[in-house]
Amino acid sequence: MKPLYSGSLLLLITACSPIPQYETPANAPQAQIRSEMDALFNRRNYLTLSAAPTIACKYGRSVPVAPARQLFSVRGGYPSEPEGFRAIESGKPIHLVLEGGASGNRRCTVDFVSEFMPGARYVIKGGITDGPNVMSGCQVSIVDLDSGVRLFQAKPSAANGCALDRLTPPTP
Known part of the structure; x- marks a missing residue:
């Protein structure tokens, strides 16, 4: 019975572990990025911006x-963590994911690919949106601080070439 108990404890501990922090690869060109995201003033609201997990074809x-590697997080009513600028890899496309949650078990996700210019400084704006026509969504924009131009955000590619992923299940 002890192996079952210790295995359950290990599963519980790993399920509660935080997302690892983003670190730029060694010797990679870098840009600087800062967060001005807003999760509104509700202690249950949160936002997390992460570099998406690397997906590969296996079996x-x-x-x-x-x-996934976390860049920034924010809780309702508090500033983004970490504060200030941090380095991000530049010169090649990077897949980012903004995930948010609000009271009432509402969730939103913005999945996009952007490319940062080496040496440039950027600010991320946006967050949870609520209003008469929106039931809780997320929005995000990345702005070049020097030029004021919005960074292009492309949709990530859905195809990865795995043979079984391309199969369609039989229709009943």
């Missing part, structure tokens, strides 16, 4: 081979 299936 014919799409599987994450590297975990």
Whole structure:
């Protein structure tokens, strides 16, 4: 019975572990980025901006081979953490994911790809949106601080080439 108990404890501990922090690869060109995201003034609201997990084809299936890496997080009524600028890899496309949550078990996700210019400084704006026509969504924009131009955000590619992912299940 002890192996079952210790295995359950290990599963509980790993399920509660935080997302690892984003670190720029060694010797990679860098840009600077700062967060001005807003989760509104509700203690249950949160936002997390992360570099998406690396997905690869393994045994014919799409599987994450590297975990998501968190850039910024914010809770309702508090400033983004970490504060100030931080380095991000530049000169190549990077897949980012903004995830948010609000009271009433509402969730939103913005999944996009952007490319940062080496040496440039950027600010991330946006967050949870609520209003008479919106039931809780997320929005995000990244602005170049020197030029004031919004950074292009492309949709990520859905195809990864795994043979089993391309199969369609039989229709009943």
